[in-house]
Amino acid sequence: MEKARLIARGAEAHIYLIEDWHGFRAVAKVRVSKPYRVRELDTIIRARRTKLEAYFLYKVKRYGVPTPTVLHVDLHNATIIMEYVEGILLREHLLRTPDEDAVEQLGSLAALLHTHSIVHGDLTTSNAIFSDEQVVLFDFGLAKSAVTVEDFGVDVLLFKRSLLSVHFKYFNELFEAFIRGYQRVAGKNRTNTVLKKVSEIERRGRYVSRELR
């Protein structure tokens, strides 16, 4: 490995830029150990997410979802080496301009995943890069195969929440754009079913289980 420079610290991973990885400009995503949790659980979580992320980064590309190309996986060190994506984090991009087009693209990508029975699991504007007018999706550590409307609903709800917490000023426009993009791929019926589920999950009281106990 060539010189690696720390370029980002996510909550669970450190991202290093490797200028020349066998001729590629690459990043190493290293899932770091968390001192607060028991070692056994820590090891399980880091290895599992590394594996899932590599698997889905590769798999969803075939469905037309732009992702960084995986170059190398090291489960033992919970590390993935992948293509470096030029561009700007979608979050920053949207904070500059509430670009409905970009969010519409993201909506279509979400629908593409869902129609192939996959949920991203952490769909936020911090997990996409706006690169050359195109949205590239990454951070698939929480992705999974899914078939229930509940799972799709949760995925959409997560995105809705992330809009509400970061881009609340333009929430309405941006969420509508997301739905437009989603609907273009998933169709009207499916989209409505998922949206209905989203509001149902939102309505669920935190007291329901206690009352029924």
Place this chain on the structure above:
Amino acid sequence: MICLGIESSANDFSVGIVDSNGHVLSLVTSSYIPPKGGIHPREAARHHAQSAPTILRRALEEASISIKEVDVIAFTQGPGLGPALRTGATVARTLAAYFNKPLVGVNHCVAHVEIGCLLLNMKNPLTVYVSGGNSLITRFEEGFFRVYGETLDIALGNLLDSFAQRAGLPFPGGPAVERLAKRSQRYIELPYTVKGMDLSFSGLLTHALRLLKQGVPIEDVCYSLQETAFAMVCEVAERALAHTRSDELMLTGGVAANQRLQEMLAAVAKEHGARFGVVDRRFAVDNGAMIAWTGLLAYQSGAVTPIRDSLVKPRWRIDQVPIPWRKHA
């Protein structure tokens, strides 16, 4: 200025009296202990109605004031169990109408955060609020408390209580599980479910009970249950901390009493250079003082709740409440 606050959202009926210097003049609570572990909303309501006169009188006595000296009546308007909330609201309305005092409806979750800020001297912490009925991670930003993560099914305290109940442990389950967990260091994998920033505990409950059935020692199950559930909470808290760059982290709610959870979140805070604070047990559980204090903040910023708007809101989310007193944060 003096505010009397009434809390009745779940199994406690509690009255607190607070002045505008942030001094708690009194806090008196009566708890309804459910006979078989589960809370029956109507039974809780009955308990609250029966204890109201005594608790009110004792709160006033302890504060050495008469009801005439109270300036504002505050009550929990939601979220919570409908029948239980209605009892407290009725008491509050009656007092306000009879003694001609302004009435202020308070959001229970907001109150947990505000009393914590008062006691820990924090300005705008990221708050981890984990109790029997709620599990959420929140922080004030531009007019509202934003929810950065919450449970998609049962609350953390509910997880511990339900597990304990079915394992034959005494109610409340939290302390019992903690005691047993301290005797083990054997971690058995349990479902760890974080969805984005949200949590799901129901699968964890099912699996933990299954382990128990399979004959795994209860100490090991309790230990693994705690380690898994708390690690989930910590992960979401950590992400929210990284995301908001908050320099304060606050832990409150009934489950905040758990030493292991405290230790874990303290480590998270340390890693992110945030000051960590745990709300004192008396004020971390449901209590009337937090309602009084928040009612006072609201009243001083011009909010009152006319009787016609004082219907309870059992599902009132923290992110729907306007917070006029925090304009500048």
